[in-house]
Amino acid sequence: MPLLELQQSLISALFQRDQLAEAAKLVKAQGSLSSEQRVGIYRNSTHGILLDYLESLYPVCLDLVGTEFFGRTAHSFMDQAPPTSPFLADYGAGFVTYLAEHPALQDMLWIVEVAKLEWARHAAWHTVNQVASDFAQLEGLSAAQQAELRFQLPASAHLISSSTPIHSIWLAHQEEYPDKPRLEEIDLQEAQQVLIFREQRRLHQTTLSADDWAFLNTLQQQATMSELAEQFAEQLPWLFSVAMQEGWIYSFTTD
Amino acid sequence: MTPNPILGCGIGLRFQHIDQILAEKPPIPWLEILSDNYLIPGSVQQDYAIEIAQHYPVTMHGVGMSLGATDPFNSEYFLRLKKLADQLNPAWISDHLCWTSAHGWVSHDLLPLPYTEETIKHVVQRIREAQDRLERRLVIENVSSYLQYQLSTLTEWEFITAVAEEADCKILLDVNNIYVSAFNHDFDPCRYLDSISIEHVQQFHLAGYEDKGTHLLDTHGHPVSDPVWGLYKLALQRFGALPTLIEWDNNIPSLEELLAEAHKATEAHIHAFA
Ligand SMILES: [Fe+2]
Numbered sequence: 001m002p003l004l005e006l007q008q009s010l011i012s013a014l015f016q017r018d019q020l021a022e023a024a025k026l027v028k029a030q031g032s033l034s035s036e037q038r039v040g041i042y043r044n045s046t047h048g049i050l051l052d053y054l055e056s057l058y059p060v061c062l063d064l065v066g067t068e069f070f071g072r073t074a075h076s077f078m079d080q081a082p083p084t085s086p087f088l089a090d091y092g093a094g095f096v097t098y099l100a101e102h103p104a105l106q107d108m109l110w111i112v113e114v115a116k117l118e119w120a121r122h123a124a125w126h127t128v129n130q131v132a133s134d135f136a137q138l139e140g141l142s143a144a145q146q147a148e149l150r151f152q153l154p155a156s157a158h159l160i161s162s163s164t165p166i167h168s169i170w171l172a173h174q175e176e177y178p179d180k181p182r183l184e185e186i187d188l189q190e191a192q193q194v195l196i197f198r199e200q201r202r203l204h205q206t207t208l209s210a211d212d213w214a215f216l217n218t219l220q221q222q223a224t225m226s227e228l229a230e231q232f233a234e235q236l237p238w239l240f241s242v243a244m245q246e247g248w249i250y251s252f253t254t255d
Numbered sequence: 256m257t258p259n260p261i262l263g264c265g266i267g268l269r270f271q272h273i274d275q276i277l278a279e280k281p282p283i284p285w286l287e288i289l290s291d292n293y294l295i296p297g298s299v300q301q302d303y304a305i306e307i308a309q310h311y312p313v314t315m316h317g318v319g320m321s322l323g324a325t326d327p328f329n330s331e332y333f334l335r336l337k338k339l340a341d342q343l344n345p346a347w348i349s350d351h352l353c354w355t356s357a358h359g360w361v362s363h364d365l366l367p368l369p370y371t372e373e374t375i376k377h378v379v380q381r382i383r384e385a386q387d388r389l390e391r392r393l394v395i396e397n398v399s400s401y402l403q404y405q406l407s408t409l410t411e412w413e414f415i416t417a418v419a420e421e422a423d424c425k426i427l428l429d430v431n432n433i434y435v436s437a438f439n440h441d442f443d444p445c446r447y448l449d450s451i452s453i454e455h456v457q458q459f460h461l462a463g464y465e466d467k468g469t470h471l472l473d474t475h476g477h478p479v480s481d482p483v484w485g486l487y488k489l490a491l492q493r494f495g496a497l498p499t500l501i502e503w504d505n506n507i508p509s510l511e512e513l514l515a516e517a518h519k520a521t522e523a524h525i526h527a528f529a
Contacts, residue, residue, distance in 0.1 A: 001406060002325075003323075003325050003368075003369070003373065003374060003377060004325040004357070006369060006404070006406065007324065007325055007354060007357035007358075007366075008357050008358045010357070010366060011356075011357040011358050011360050011362060011366075012358065014360075014362055014364075015360060025405075026404055026405055026406070027402045027403065027404060027405065028402070028403045028404065028405055028407075030403065030440065030441070031441065031469070032469050033469050033470060035402070037469075038401050038402035039402065041401040041402070041470065041472075042362075042364065042366060042401065042402070045364050045472075046362045046363065046364040049363050049364055050363065052505075053363075082360040082361070083360065083361045083362075083363060084359055084360060084361060085329075085361060086291075086319035086321070086329050086332045086355070086356070086361055087291075087294055087295075087319075087332070088291065088363055089295065125299065126295050126298055126299075126300070127298070128295065128296065128297035128298055129297045129298065129299065129302070198299065200299065201299055201302070201303075
């Protein structure tokens with residue numbers, strides 16, 4: 001049998017339980033374990049590696065739904081969508097959609113919102129470094145150039161608008177956080193806008209006021225300075241200085 | 256630039272320990288960097304690896320080349336690996352004599368090969384290509400295994416010896432993996448050691464396994480077991496005091512505990528020849 005067929009058969013068994021018996025035909029029976037059990041060891045270890053990884057991506061969801069449910073859901077997710085890239089960090093974005101479609105979570109979709117937040121944290125952490133603009137250069141621009149200015153958030157920035165207080169729920173699950181809210185005291189109906197971004201080796205996660213949220217959202221849509229001035233009028237200087245101070249604005253372009 | 260020499264007993268770099276290592280700079284002979292965790296160019300993860308490599312001699316160890324697979328190499332993977340190597344200047348790059356991909360799927364787990372003449376030819380050609388892509392000689396590691404294929408006509412030690420010889424690569428001998436596979440497949444681990452040619456072996460791995468009753472599982476979650484220390488002593492006597500690395504991936508202990516385990520390997524170096 002060519003190597004190709006052997007490998008296709010074995011890897012199929014890792015992600016499709018009903019292929020175990022077929023793959024087992026390739027394997028010697030030895031000692032107290034059947035060939036099917038031997039292939040099963042590999043199915044378990046592959047799933048185990050991916051489960052550890054998904055648990056590390058979604059620790060708060062894991063807490064919320066419990067180890068048993070999380071494990072069962074993660075295993076069926078892996079079988080439905082096995083990894084296709086050698087870069088493990090690429091894997092697991094689809095888990096959020098998978099949770100969103102899970103029948104058992106239809107009355108608890110706020111948990112899915114937390115999963116979105118956790119994926120955004122992962123993605124923000126792995127975003128490549130970028131060079132910040134030199135904001136001192138703004139001074140030398142003509143009025144016409146200033147009107148055409150556009151500003152960018154850090155490349156790692158994720159703006160999430162949620163119908164549920166994802167930031168508070170997330171905080172409630174942080175062991176080391178001193179003043180964390182208690183989950184049972186959180187009003188799950190409260191909407192929250194959250195910004196996540198990475199600044200060198202620190203990941204920032206913060207809630208935004210409605211004004212800051214609107215401002216950053218408009219920035220992210222590449223509005224020019226004159227459009228910003230029109231939309232935010234006298235609020236603009238204040239919104240701007242907060243955003244600069246907090247590191248929410250990272251660069252600008254003049255064309 | 257010639258890489259810093261790898262001497263004595265090092266540890267695998269784990270994320271949990273990076274800040275402490277960078278802050279305290281404890282004396283560690285060398286560190287093995289898990290390449291797969293640092294493959295996003297220009298990421299903060301890479302910054303950490305680069306900083307570590309500025310202070311310690313390093314090697315790069317990976318799981319993603321899929322040297323034994325039949326699907327084409329992932330070019331992007333090799334490009335990123337090469338770029339990382341250009342930045343870290345590791346003494347060498349290692350991966351496993353196994354496969355991890357087929358059918359467009361990736362297992363992220365180390366799957367064993369059937370040990371046949373046909374597989375030798377295939378893997379030799381793949382290792383040569385990998386060596387060309389990375390512009391350096393590779394070091395390949397024996398994996399622990401839980402199954403043997405009907406197809407296999409050779410022993411693992413015959414297989415790995417032939418591959419290393421024909422591909423002109425080096426061997427990273429994982430002593431724990433030999434012990435685990437020997438138990439699982441009922442062969443004599445000493446026979447394995449005695450069959451590997453001395454000039455090919457470049458490095459040892461040590462790790463802890465878990466006894467599952469029916470089989471031993473290579474979990475890297477425990478201290479090195481006594482029988483593996485025993486086998487390691489024999490390995491030192493046969494191959495010399497080669498660089499050795501303690502792997503620990505689950506239930507990761509404190510840095511101090513990990514270094515203490517590496518120190519045990521150093522002591523074994525001393526006593527092996529006493
Ligand atoms: Fe190893």
